[in-house]
Amino acid sequence: MSLLAVEDLRVQFVTDDGVVHAVDGISYAVETGTTLGIVGESGSGKTVSSLTTMGLTRGGSTRISGTIQFEGRDLLQASDEELRSIRGNDIAMIFQDPLSSLHPFYKVGTQLVETMLAHRDLSKAAARDRAVELLQLVGIPDPQRRVDQYPHEFSGGMRQRAMIAMALANEPKLLIADEPTTALDVTVQAQILALMQDLQNRLGMAVIIITHDLGVVAEIADEIAVMYAGRIVEHGSTNQIFSAPQHPYTWGLLKSIPRLDVGRSDELVPISGRPPSLINRPSGCFFHPRCPYVRDRHRRVDPRLEPVDGDRGHEVACLLSAAVRGKIWDGLRSGRDAESLRGLAETEQAAAGSVPKAGT
């Protein structure tokens, strides 16, 4: 049994403008000791899905369906009381902006102690000792003094470390890190990522890391889910995603980011257009308005996440056939542009009748 198993999760927000389909039927599982990276742009639903796991999206205007099994318990059915006993204890979360997620009025130590006392039967003195220990663990120098300081006296990197210390206070089984390094400088980012990996090895917890940075997931994730418009469009091991990506959106992401190891002569290939509205979503494949390989059928048929032939554990939601996808990626990788590879998708269109596809 997986530590966390999300099955067909849907989260909708009812607003004056219409229903926002923030998360639309996603499923994934996380095993103890492994790291899942969830990659996507703003508005792809990556944060909402993890907030829902923590029970933080509940409210009058939210509609949630599906199941989130944590150690066999469905978190969606849990009462607020039960969730409170799990949050910060079995499942902990690190947020993007450490300054706004630490309380400015309370000392860092006080906030750490509170986290522990909420879930454990400890004396205040013992909790404080443990707080010092935790600050030491996450590499804050001079923890005896720092424990009595306020968040504004910490630098950005130190605040993020304090957040991590707080998340680890009760030795959670699952750590959800939402853009944990986005607000930080590269040098500090490297420190924080190394720290997270080290702690994961020592404490054996599972980690879900949410980020838009493909570099970050390449470094630390075992498995990657690529999200677009509230859905997972591609899912596989880190090596599968980087060595044989299958979805045109994943290709777009990989070709549009400037890379340290690629010289300046190479043009970036941006993904045209912008992410769709989650209220009025496109017909057919949600990515079709931005996809260079779009065919008529893709505007009508909504692809499902299906296994990739001959690549175990790799799933993709794309209407192009595996053979064509392989050829296009080979072309892209050797530096050809999407325009010149369009023809490959067209040849498929001609043979569409003979290609079996389980669409809806």
Added chain:
Amino acid sequence: MTATAPPLIEVRNLVKHFPITSGIILQRQVGAVKAVDDVSFDVRSGETLGLVGETGCGKSTTARLIVRLLEPTSGTVTFEGEDVTGRSGASLKALRREMQMIFQDPYSSLNPRKTVGSIIAEPFVIHGLLSGEGERKRRVQQLMDRVGLNPEHYNRYPHEFSGGQRQRIGVARAIALEPKLLVADEPVSALDVSIQAQVLNLLRELQREMGLTLIFIAHDLSVVRHMCDRVAVMYLGKIAELGDNDALYGFPRHPYTGALLSAVPVPDPETGRRDRQLLSGDVPSPANPPQACRFHTRCPKAQEVCSTEEPLLEDKGTGTVAACHFPLTRDEVTLRLPVALTEPPDVPVAGSERA
């Protein structure tokens, strides 16, 4: 060709100290944040110079001193052979036509109560150009078209545009007067990954077409790698290393440059993972920077002399100038940097013609 032409901008011994005061009524200065501390470099006509470094290293302050949004404490900035420090009034206004800036945050750098048309037309109004209403509108619409905005959206307000489109509005405004110099301060760091490439490509296109000189400030070393001809790495108000893009990225000599490059995550699980050079701790306070070499408190190669004698920027024989007593060796670089980065054969070995 650019090597023989005189540089567009010469920065010499530029210093900017922000005073730290104490007391409410009787304020007295108790110290200074040494944001930029004795920086000298040239910007060649038509090139893109990257300024990189961590938060608080002085890269934005340097750029603001160049476009005279800030008055330097001392030092000079020469634009086309003329000293621009100390200018004011009409002569400063004339200067501003030649140098424009694009800001990081596309949300707060556009007036929400003005239409896009009037935002982009503002430079013409300020400088009294294109007097006719119709003429201005035509020019603004040309500009909108040029940066990839729909000219029909002339009367819309900034909130009706996405982040990437707003950044295009900022670009249109900046190129309206056809400046010689464009300073882009973190122009894509607030944008989504798929949109970043659109704006970066636009800047490169405009530069090619208009012969712009670009000063590109970013903390993202991959973006700088992609955009810049030359790169200056700053640390605590000083330049640690400066050199041609390929030379600096292929064979960084300053340990700080090496550490920065080593820290960048590379989106390739096979060649990306390597023995990282992790810097410990945070950047020291610029109000009280370390003596001598400012990097010695965090430097893995620091020795006694580093805390007593300040290293000067000097040619290290591999295409960059670096301020370091013990520059990185080839072996150290190979060990710490992503495989793919150190492999390219075109890394210059003796590029000492550069001064």
